[in-house]
Amino acid sequence: MSNKRALTDRESALPALAEAFREHGFEGATLASLSKATGLGKGSLYNFFPGGKDEMMEAVLENIDGWFADAIFSPLENVSDPAAAVTAMFDDVTAYFRSGRRVCVVGCLGLNSSGETFAVKVKDYFARWISALAHCLEVAKVPPAMAVDLAEEAVSGIQGAIVLARALGDDASFQRIVRRLQSTLLDAIGRYG
Amino acid sequence: MSNKRALTDRESALPALAEAFREHGFEGATLASLSKATGLGKGSLYNFFPGGKDEMMEAVLENIDGWFADAIFSPLENVSDPAAAVTAMFDDVTAYFRSGRRVCVVGCLGLNSSGETFAVKVKDYFARWISALAHCLEVAKVPPAMAVDLAEEAVSGIQGAIVLARALGDDASFQRIVRRLQSTLLDAIGRYG
DNA sequence: CAAAGTTTGTACCGATAGGTACAAGGCAAC
């Protein structure tokens, strides 16, 4: 297979690209910084991503979305033990966002106008997260309207915790907030399950 | 007074500057866009803000902080009726952030490395908000540890609501989340007050 | 090894970034 190498390298550059976008934002990330982050020259970068920065971000979003689909969304959508699934979600999310030290690329994109190009992907990511979590709560017999409300609150709360933890430079606050969100959900599950 | 005009114009440019920084972020806001937003030429901009973009953002932060100090922090710090103060805070915040359509400049600054220059101001803003709100809850006889937790949760929750509402393009979600946060606080006040 | 295709560094492009210099214009005080 002639394109095996190419695809592999393109794929393996994504985490570094994601990290660079996380650190500097989409506008703030220059080709020079992306080149340094990945260890690839400009030539290679444009070889793998002919569409430039836009295509790189697109690929990064796809990659992130894939990770979340596997690690977060699917387990919630195909849940058998809701309480365990919720606990696992919070554990995975805390690890993924490094207790708020790591920023959510998707959330950040939505915040300024440079991300308008990716608006659909951003929206879908959050919509799917909320509906997956709401489904999980409904399986635990939480009334549908309340399930959606709680799911929305939890996803939003995680984003807020990232903002606050970054602003205060204090991941302990992230942990506290997320722990509270988790018990709110577990309480609801316990109440109806 | 010879410098009255100058100071007035500098001050009156701040809202437009803030809006431009909100829309494009700090890195994304170019001098051209700042010039267009304020209606001031480059010459005037550098006359009022010799330090360039950094000084403009500094002034914008100062301005925002002043507004919050007057409208949000002080009423919480010098509270007599905690329930009314909390309700007023949520009303003012909802109006200020236009139900999440408007982004929080301070929160955004904390998210990427371009805001490191302003880290102290960002941190102080959130720290003061949380401690003012916690104080308000303590006046309502909420136990101190719980007051801090609730305050942290509320401030963080507002930031999360902005992120989510922007991402989904749906201010109704902002309203729902903020209403929930408000009742959580009012419940606590009612329970102990 | 030779042929064919991939991957890479380097040099380069026009556009625009943030910032400076400065002369012309506007405005108050006398």
Added chain:
DNA sequence: GTTGCCTTGTACCTATCGGTACAAACTTTG
């Protein structure tokens, strides 16, 4: 009206932006 200060537009600077071109180097295939 004239003086002196403040304000402003324009022209200009260098650095860097995202992006292109392309030949050299490397792989893979036979």
